[in-house]
Amino acid sequence: MSPTVQELRNAIRVATGRFEREVKASFTKEELQAVCEALGVDVGEAGRSSTSQMRRLIRVQVDIAESLESASGSTFRKADLQALADEVGA
Template identity: 70%
Template sequence: MSPTVHEIRNAIRAATGRFEREFEASFTKEELQAICEALKITVDGAGRPSTTRMRQQIRAQVGIAESLETADDSTFRKAELQAIADGIEASSDQ
């Protein structure tokens, strides 16, 4: 059986040194920044970048979007989460 969205998110959290969550929850700003670091994405700007910008950078880095300019900024869907997990070599096997 394929992993759930929650299981994939938690695998990504664990692979980036973040705590797994018991309940279903989207990534926080800090978790997105940890994903960017794991993917070796240089986060631009002073301070913390916006969640929108980080989602776009992640999508472009793992090949979900052709470029940063064409990348969607919405929350990640299951197939996108799987691509991110593959990109950081996170395993959602139970």
């Protein structure tokens, strides 16, 4: 059986040095910064990128989107999370 969205998020959190959450929750800005760091994504000056910008950068890095312009800044869907989990070794 495939993991749930919450299980995928928690696996990604753990793989990037963050803690698991017991409640369903999207990634926080700090968690997105940790994911970017784990993927080697440059988030700009002192990590001041918005959450939507970081999601777009992550989607491009993980090959979910072809370019920054075509990448969505919305929350990650299950397929996105699965690709991201594979990329960070979760």
